[in-house]
Amino acid sequence: MTAQDANDEPPPGGGYVSCGRRIGRREFLARAAAAGVALAVTSVSPGCGGDARGWRMDELGERVERLSAAPWRALEAAQDVMLPSAPDSPGARDVNAIGYLDAAMVLLIPADEREIVLAGAERLDRIARSRGAVRYAALSASVRADVLHVVHDETHGDFTSVVLRNTLDAFLGDPVYGVNTDEVAWKWLGVPLRRPRPPAPARRRPR
């Protein structure tokens, strides 16, 4: 059976080559419009788009060791909902996904998406407090999932899209960046080691 589903087609990679630039929400909207697809758009994020520049790849590995307090607790808990750890399989906590998100917020993620992430994290905590918890991270797993869906709907998917994308970067990226610890996700999924690997960061902060 053949289905027509524009969202169910993997990215090109044969004759049709992507330069690798991130595909943001606005790009999707523009492409959809160019393709004549009618979309019910209720909001488009303000601020600049495009790709992040002016950083070095070795900085990424260096930065993926720094954690700070709120809003990272909420974000770490949200990542745990998105990609939970299990006895037989790794999850976000096993690959330092929060460390990567922290670094990406500084080095990779455009300003408009940073605002979305920070506002979403704050919203998670606020909803948690309205439900009697100290913070989002203190909720039970099932309630955390419910609240995440609420914020997903409120942000038209923008918040969860950015966080999930960066969580998957950490899950399946090269461990040289301080993620995918011991290649745990690659081993779980049978992804072969990719060579040549990017160089290790020149300088690492002491743990």
Added chain:
Amino acid sequence: MAATLAAAGRSVIVLEKGPWLRREQFFKDEIGRSRRAPFTPDLHLEPQVVEYAGGDGAWHAHPTPETGWDFWNACLVGGASNLMSGYFHRLKPQDLRLLSEFGPIDGANVADWPIGYDDLEPYYDRVEREVGVSGRAIDHPRADRRSSPDFPYPPLDEHPLAKWFDRTCEARGLNPIPVPRAILPFAAGERRGCEYTGICAGYGCSSGAKGSSRAALLSRATQTGNCEVRPESMVAAIESDARGRAVAARYFDRDGRERRVTARVFVVACQAIETARLLLLSTGPAHPRGLANGSGLVGRNLLFSAAGFGTGHFPFPSFSATEVEELRAPQPFVNRALQDWYAFTPEGGGSPLKGGTIDFLRLHPDPIAQAVHLTRAKHGPLWGRPLKERLYRHFREEQHFRFEVFADWLPHDDCFVALDPKVRDHWGLPVARVRVGRHPHNKKVVEYLTARGAEVLAAMGAQRIRTRPSAGPSTNLLAGGCRFGDDPATSVLDRDCRAHDVPNLYVTDGSFMPTGGSVPYTWTIYANSFRVADRIAQRFAR
């Protein structure tokens, strides 16, 4: 071009806006490639403006920093050939005679090429040897006429899906074609053989097996001592004199200093959009509308490739142990195509239409891109345990096979490059404004071919087949904008790709193509460059 002229003893200078990377600098780093876009400019420093048709019928223009949607491909020595997959197909004679063979199409500026397949064939053959093309020539109804009996390099190792594909196609009366690849199966000269990571598209080749112009040609050109490559040199304009001859290229070096270089002959190859932009920027006393633009056609009739995609899933529980063992095989390449519908009669009858090529291949092995794709579900994003189950099933319990359709993107009045009247880049130069209107005929052809591709996947036993005939422009396959022809009133370049009104200016990227044909462009661009290089060497004697 540089390799031929340098070997012929001419003094060649190559000005390239991007860096000159060595193959040791090409890592299989998905985070680095996908998040940093390391081979294309910062859109805030070097924007383009893209015009597309909205649902209201009006044209909407957006600078690329607003959308992230741009047409930069690769700014480095060797350009986009560094990042290609190297699926190499020759154009066929009817590709060059679209108007004569298939007639006019309302609203499309279809034109025959001023040269024929026989003019290009010796140079396709030369590319096989000089760039390095691996493959296996077989007899089939759409086989190319060849001057050499077979390819100079044998085919790459193939995944068992190639045999499945062949069996299925032959049972259906179709003609499976081994796809030539611009990839060396073993070491040759300074280049190592393929290392079979399959991480080709979008990545530079760390072994040198891929036939980029950097690895295959420019390295050789510089070794003659007659060719100097100046990386990080952004050409701002080609200056011309009162007689209309090109006299100097004015460029900014890596330190931002403005420099000039003079030459007897100038060759432009910046990929279609930036080539048109450079010519339009290069006004002079005899060229008030831009260099080579006496016809007003520079930038017009821009071409992309009409595309379609499809993917089928092969869940292991549906197959025997022997079949599963074959499906699990590690070889990244299948290298098969169908050209049975290069011309076809549409359902319901009518005159034959020009069709195209369907390439069949495995998924690109980038795991993050695949995982991000897997988060998409019909009723919202997938996460949590369902996402992990889907990831495990995708990577561990099924194989995938996909196809890509290549068909003509018809040239027409609403697909062109101009200079934006307001937006400038960080050098202060007006940027390219690209209108990406499409002709409705493209979609009709692509839908037909996509349906045929899906039928083949289904006959192979694939399940959950997803197809997507694309109406949008391909961002990497660009051509046109300086079409060649014999009439200076209707073309920019003559049949030797020399500007009609600038006797020492040539264009040798895909810009010369009046129609793009139904295959990826790279092999043809290479072949035509060798052809034009021979003409230049003959015309401009030492």
